[in-house]
Amino acid sequence: MSLDDLKYPQRQRLVFLDRCLTWRGMAKRRDLIDRFKISSAQAAIDFREYLTRVAVAPIYDATQKTYVAAPGHKPLAPSTLVEAFEALDGTGDGSTIASIPQPVRQATPATVTKLYAALKGQKAVNVAYTSINSGVDDGQWLVPTRFMSDGENVHLRAFSFKHHTYRDYLPIRISPWSTFELRDLEAPLPADVDWHTKAVFRLRPKSDLSDDQAAVVRREYGFDGEFLVVEIRKAMEIYFRRRWRLEEKNSRLEVAKIDFENL
Numbered sequence: 001m002s003l004d005d006l007k008y009p010q011r012q013r014l015v016f017l018d019r020c021l022t023w024r025g026m027a028k029r030r031d032l033i034d035r036f037k038i039s040s041a042q043a044a045i046d047f048r049e050y051l052t053r054v055a056v057a058p059i060y061d062a063t064q065k066t067y068v069a070a071p072g073h074k075p076l077a078p079s080t081l082v083e084a085f086e087a088l089d090g091t092g093d094g095s096t097i098a099s100i101p102q103p104v105r106q107a108t109p110a111t112v113t114k115l116y117a118a119l120k121g122q123k124a125v126n127v128a129y130t131s132i133n134s135g136v137d138d139g140q141w142l143v144p145t146r147f148m149s150d151g152e153n154v155h156l157r158a159f160s161f162k163h164h165t166y167r168d169y170l171p172i173r174i175s176p177w178s179t180f181e182l183r184d185l186e187a188p189l190p191a192d193v194d195w196h197t198k199a200v201f202r203l204r205p206k207s208d209l210s211d212d213q214a215a216v217v218r219r220e221y222g223f224d225g226e227f228l229v230v231e232i233r234k235a236m237e238i239y240f241r242r243r244w245r246l247e248e249k250n251s252r253l254e255v256a257k258i259d260f261e262n263l
Contacts, residue, residue: 019084021069028066105153119144123182128175150239194235200259202227
């Protein structure tokens with residue numbers, strides 16, 4: 001049963017309760033009270049609501065005074081272990097879990113709004129960009145065509161008149177002191193072939209792994225067959241390889257085959 005009909009605060013509490021039962025195998029009202037700072041009465045209401053919605057109701061263990069996930073438990077809101085990480089805190093104060101901070105990649109709103117305006121207006125915009133490889137330029141004309149995310153950062157894809165091709169740019173590396181001058185296009189842009197090409201990756205465990213190690217990798221990445229198939233736009237291939245660490249020496253996966261298809 002869907003949770004979409006619930007108001008957001010209660011939906012969040014039921015999702016957390018669902019994750020406790022799915023990943024810890026148990027849950028009690030105190031979990032909701034400690035996590036959301038709600039009253040015992042509200043926690044009881046949330047539990048009753050959850051029990052009316054779940055396909056296989058948890059079993060109440062009077063000895064432990066807790067609900068235990070029944071055999072055949074099916075989550076209302078399926079999640080990954082990473083998404084449900086906070087549910088593994090059995091104390092309510094965070095003392096039994098720990099995580100490292102994720103890097104926060106910055107961007108300047110004033111710069112992004114100017115890029116977006118150029119994209120929507122289908123115009124070229126003049127910017128000064130600092131490349132990690134070649135350093136800062138004196139200004140170049142770009143035609144923004146779209147934004148895309150690699151999961152950690154947002155990139156601007158644009159046609160560069162300086163390089164006569166489509167390239168990706170990090171908005172934060174565009175100088176806020178750029179002129180941001182706009183101009184109309186004198187001719188249609190060439191086709192962005194890589195953007196309109198689908199890359200179908202077929203991945204397998206690294207060849208140097210033992211059979212047991214390869215089996216573990218298959219379970220870890222959720223293989224359903226000989227290969228793990230991942231489809232992306234060819235324009236994002238470099239980010240896919242980096243994010244999945246396919247080029248690293250200690251990578252657990254390797255590319256068996258890539259097929260390209262027109263989109």
